[in-house]
Amino acid sequence: MFPFTHIWFSRNVLGYSNNMTVLGSIFPDAFVSLILDYDATHKTGWKLYDYFNIKKPKLLDFVKSSVTHTVSPKGLDYYGDESYRGSKGYCFQKAESIVEEVIEACNIPEKFGLWKAHNFIEMAIELIILNENEYLLELLDKALKDNLAMHDIECSLESYYGLRTGSLRNNFKKFKHFVYKENISSRILSINYDHHMKARHGISIDIDKASRIIDKAKHIIHDDYVEFFEVAVTRVREMLKDKLGNLPLVL
Numbered sequence: 001m002f003p004f005t006h007i008w009f010s011r012n013v014l015g016y017s018n019n020m021t022v023l024g025s026i027f028p029d030a031f032v033s034l035i036l037d038y039d040a041t042h043k044t045g046w047k048l049y050d051y052f053n054i055k056k057p058k059l060l061d062f063v064k065s066s067v068t069h070t071v072s073p074k075g076l077d078y079y080g081d082e083s084y085r086g087s088k089g090y091c092f093q094k095a096e097s098i099v100e101e102v103i104e105a106c107n108i109p110e111k112f113g114l115w116k117a118h119n120f121i122e123m124a125i126e127l128i129i130l131n132e133n134e135y136l137l138e139l140l141d142k143a144l145k146d147n148l149a150m151h152d153i154e155c156s157l158e159s160y161y162g163l164r165t166g167s168l169r170n171n172f173k174k175f176k177h178f179v180y181k182e183n184i185s186s187r188i189l190s191i192n193y194d195h196h197m198k199a200r201h202g203i204s205i206d207i208d209k210a211s212r213i214i215d216k217a218k219h220i221i222h223d224d225y226v227e228f229f230e231v232a233v234t235r236v237r238e239m240l241k242d243k244l245g246n247l248p249l250v251l
Contacts, residue, residue, distance in 0.1 A: 001069075001080055001091075002126035003029065003175075004136045009076050009229070010068045013236045022143035023153060023172060024065030028077070030175040031157070035167055043072040046243065048160060056156045062149075064244070068236055073243075079232045081118070090228045091118040091125075094220050098213055105209035106197060120210070123189045124217035125225060130184055141179050144172060186214035 001009070003026045010025035011017040028041040052063045071078045081089040095102075095117035102117040103110055130136055143149070150172045158168050180188065190210035197203045221228075 001076055001122050003140065004130045004133075005122070005126050006069050006076060007136050007139055008129050008133055009233070009236075010065045012229075012233050013068045013240065014064060017139060018061060019143040019146040019149050020059065020061035020153075021065035022139050023146075023149060024062040025069055026140070026172075026175060027062070027066045027153075028069045031168065031171050033171070035163065036161065040161065042070050042077060044070065045072055049243070051160050052156065055159070056152075059153060059156060062153055064240065067240065074239060075236055076232055079228070079235070080122070084228065084231075089118075091121040094118075094121045094217070097220060098217060101209070101213050101216075104206075105213060106205045107203050108201075119193070120213050120217050121221060123186075123193065123214050124221055127184060127186060127189060127214065128218065128225070130180070134183070137180060144176055144179060186211040186218075189214055 084090040099113040
């Protein structure tokens, strides 16, 4: 999922939000790099929580929120990408009908079609979530100005992963381009995705075609995305309750 969806989801699971929870909700994606791969940030098990619980208990809100994002433990990305109701993740299920259009719009080989198509389902979700919850813009902007919190988290993560001092410094600040300054649209998301594809793969996409696919994806998910999030929130809250005890009521 995309950043504002994760911030919104974390708030609904935990029942509250602050700078630590906002930073935790985006951490698994914000820190994927040549230093930390996807598995290192999305499949920590409970090791990251247990480490912070002993070494940095004041940062537990950060870790609790990161768990709402991950694949292991089973956070939102597990249900969105890996498994939902006995099949592949929700976003992959929904992406099957737009694969060919995405391959054409993004100029990619067929073998990458479904993976990139699921991003278009995620962008449709991001568009809906952010346009219905504009306060999320301010939450992320505020968190990314909390230099003390970001520094403390980055230093602690360097210790957890056994990395040299400074190797994860400013990772959060590099994520600032995700802070939109206006209400987003399918075109803005397509332009951002074009930047991502150029940076990651050296590929330019057809922005007009991509925008139309995102708009189509909104219709594809219309009837059941609310139910998906209700199920995911319930399951992640139950998982956290088993580990941590009771959580505040859902907002």
